[in-house]
Amino acid sequence: MTTARDIAERLNLSVSTVGRALADDRRISAETKLRVNQVAEELGYVVNRAARMMRGARSPVVGLVVPDVRNSFYSTVAHALTETMGVRDHQVMLCETGDDKRSELRQVRDLAAAQVSGVVIVPTARPLPEVARLLQPIPHVQLLRKVSGLGPHWFGIDDRRVIEMATEHLVELGHRRIGYIGGTVALPTAAARLAGFTSAVTAAGLPDDQPTILGPPSSTELGASGLHQLMSDPNPPTAVVSGSVQVTRGLLEYAHRTTLDVPGAVSLVGFGDEVGFSWWGPGLTTISLPMHDLATACGAWLMHRISTSAVSGNDANGTSSAAPYSSVSPGVLIERGSTAPPALS
Amino acid sequence: MTTARDIAERLNLSVSTVGRALADDRRISAETKLRVNQVAEELGYVVNRAARMMRGARSPVVGLVVPDVRNSFYSTVAHALTETMGVRDHQVMLCETGDDKRSELRQVRDLAAAQVSGVVIVPTARPLPEVARLLQPIPHVQLLRKVSGLGPHWFGIDDRRVIEMATEHLVELGHRRIGYIGGTVALPTAAARLAGFTSAVTAAGLPDDQPTILGPPSSTELGASGLHQLMSDPNPPTAVVSGSVQVTRGLLEYAHRTTLDVPGAVSLVGFGDEVGFSWWGPGLTTISLPMHDLATACGAWLMHRISTSAVSGNDANGTSSAAPYSSVSPGVLIERGSTAPPALS
């Protein structure tokens, strides 16, 4: 690797002159700048970021911590974030937790060691305390999921309202027995979604023994087995609401495989609007979420926070902070063919 | 940020002792190690990677350069790579080019500045020469696409064979007029796929005026407009082969929107096996590709190369290299309902 020193020696200059020329410092003559840049080009000089950081420069990288980037929610987020960071000359370090808290700790520790200047994290249900300690001095924001202990900043969707909308839609169609399949309440988002379901059921004056099936949120297995279980019930629901993308996928696979009559035998409302949901069977009625915009806003906010916190420093009690900020994005119900009034019994 | 010096002062030790204790050097007494680790824990010490790199340590990060991580091929790759790197305590820097060569240069430059120890790249059709110069001293592999100038190492699929298989399948069903929609030949992969199509057509003794439509490879638009164009032809094909995932998506959307009779009016063979392809209409006959395995193998090879190149250094002519390595993975044809013998005319 060629260094500034190499350039300096080639031109009989001092390293600092070279450094300044490269930084386009006004004190350096135009001619010197030209020669320096020429030689730099010629030798293929690239600044050493590590050295620059040793001098106190902020790292131009932010960490993105997600459960699994294959999940299209998170790949959309990854895209939007790299995009947002790119225009600000920043890079994104991609970290996957697999929803495992030990792995999450490893990732965050590595990000801390890399001195990243910010972190966007979709946390596990209950992050280890050390994660909070590591993150504390780094500007960070939670995305989608929000757990206590990881700082007050959060960008997410209105989980509760979104499932409420889905359920209300079914109620309006005349359904009185509605199933819900979603994640266990360990995750705050899953809890909010279930609450939305319950709330809509109660508001509609329906019996409160509506069948709900909760399980590991990010497995398509739950969707398939859940739907199977619901439909095998002596008193099966006439409609089912899905509480996660993966569950929705499982639902669709199962219904397709068993050639379940949708919406004849049962109406289905999905979660998220993935490619293919529109062409599934009669078209899937589903909740569409503005993931790209959400992540973009989140990235922009983080960048803003990074630049301001660099100037103003930390507050009185020593913890770097800012006014707690949360942003809640709404979802939209897309009506397609998978929902209809219940069959007459 | 607490440094090793902070720990040293707290314990009235020298920085070097602390450093050694942290590195579990055998010359340090067990008791000192214990005390050091205790204080380190207490102060939340995290090593400064920049400082370590200044001392010559290799960076534990590899760059991944892809056109767009929302494309499920690439998100699968991103996942497999972070996974592979994770077990070796490495991290992945995610870079998107949007298939733009200027952006590609920016990304690679940033990776070089970060002193990443390796790069996996899905290059643009014709990378700028400087990209090659920057990459030259860094162990790197091309993935999927292979262009000349970026080093001889490549992990990809047998693009030619894969489309050949798709076409042969249609020939066997009795089709004699087959359309192909794929990327322009600027991309070597796209050229190979088209060659596979032509080769199968020729081998089957079909007329060589089979309709082919080429365009920007990563737009669903091409799939939709291409299929429309083919079906509007006075002499339309009885089957269509798709040459990319995005084209396939476009095909499916168009066929669904226009309620095209598949396979009655036309048989369809897709590219890639995305979620949802199985439940599209009668089920999509398609080429399934082992992206996860491919990326895993690619990552493992790169790691191996990184560790060996660190030891053996560069070869005689100063360019770091290794025996040119390429790995070609095969695809598998998944037969579902979207292909059938042509209707009798």
Added chain:
DNA sequence: CTGAAAGCGCTAACAA
């Protein structure tokens, strides 16, 4: 078993 000192590449304060 532990300490002192040098140096990685860069930038910024201080000199000239």
Added chain:
DNA sequence: TTGTTAGCGCTTTCAG
């Protein structure tokens, strides 16, 4: 306009 010097945090000789 350019040069000299110091120092960021760590590892690694070389001395005790």
